Amino acid sequence: MSAVDETGTDRSRVSPDTAAVPLLSASGVRVSFPGRRGAAPARAVDGVDLDIGTGEIVALVGESGCGKTSLARALLGLVRPEAGRVSFGGVPLGYDSRALRAYRRRVQLVLQDPSGSLNPRHTVYDAVSEGLRIHGYDGDEGAAVAEALSRAGLRPPERFFLRYPHELSGGQRQRVVIAGALVLRPELIVADEPVASLDASVRGEILALLLRLRDELGLSALVVTHDLGLAWNIADRVAVMYLGRVVETGTVEEVLTRPRHPYTQAMLSVLPESPVPPVVLAGEPPDPSRVPPGCRFHPRCQVLASGAADDVAARCRTEDPPVLAGGSAGAVACHWAARTGTAPADGRGRGTKGTKGTERTAPADGRGEDAESTEGTDGRGEGTDGGGGTEVAAGPSGA
């Protein structure tokens, strides 16, 4: 049997993943959109393997248009991949309405804009209980709503039941959205730019909340973001996407302090505290309806342009690097980086990150998670979380 899969990739060259069965797994996933006016289809997701383990937080990063949202939608079962498959707990997703309904209890989406995702005419109780009603929950609805609000740091929860979105702060609205996802007791959440619309002072608190939910509930998360600072602060593992593919993956420390792919290096070089000069990528912005042959990054690759990759240049121009395995092992889809095997010794590292997980250091404004949640709309300090203590460090982008 041929080892070349439907993406044209020689799978025999992909290192096997020996880890336990991941909670959520994409394998060879492809999603494309019809081209406009006779143009070639846009290959938004062009053969991606990605695993998320139980209790693991994976950040999917990359510039706008690289396919993050399309991949997330495929993982959520909102779009059926045209090739490859998505599995949950080792079982491939079913796409009939009953199977999808059951799946959506277990995997919940948290959208980025709490103002946009909350109906201004619905109370907090309505917003959080909606999922229970959709799924025909037959338990104690009020108790479930109260528990979800409490878990999301809005305490005492009953004080929030009859409030409307406009009566809440931005951070409290985001907590209501998170409570709406938690109420169905999912095993995994997909958070699309979860703090992008929030003030810097509130961002750390929401990130700390997500970390605490992981620690307390064993909740897994895929965080979709173009913000490397967010990835740094929240994720265990990072997958960097470029033009429909994951081009580098590994632990946060590996990828953000010792980036191996020239694209990751370029992204990190433009952060304010980068120790290396910013890399301005040449060439056209990537177009998923015109994926270059060979390595899809090669027309813009600063390493190839510099001559430093001359010995592999022919392969860069003609040979598509293998699809990276979705598991936890660090990997890079780059002929030059795979050959050198290590990060370049030119000071591109970002410095040391410090301790991971719940021991991350305080946010830049010195406030813990409790600070924002005490911000009641009437100054009485409703919503005191009381469960804080998980703090978040300023990351590579100063998040």
Ligand SMILES: Nc1ncnc2c1ncn2[C@@H]1O[C@H](COP(=O)(O)OP(=O)(O)OP(=O)(O)O)[C@@H](O)[C@H]1O
């Ligand atoms: N419904 C659609 N119809 C046609 N093309 C689409 C559609 N949705 C996405 N695309 C294209 O697919 C590619 C990937 O888009 P996607 O939204 O997945 O990227 P992204 O990395 O999430 O970007 P952003 O951060 O801006 O949301 C883009 O070129 C986009 O124009």
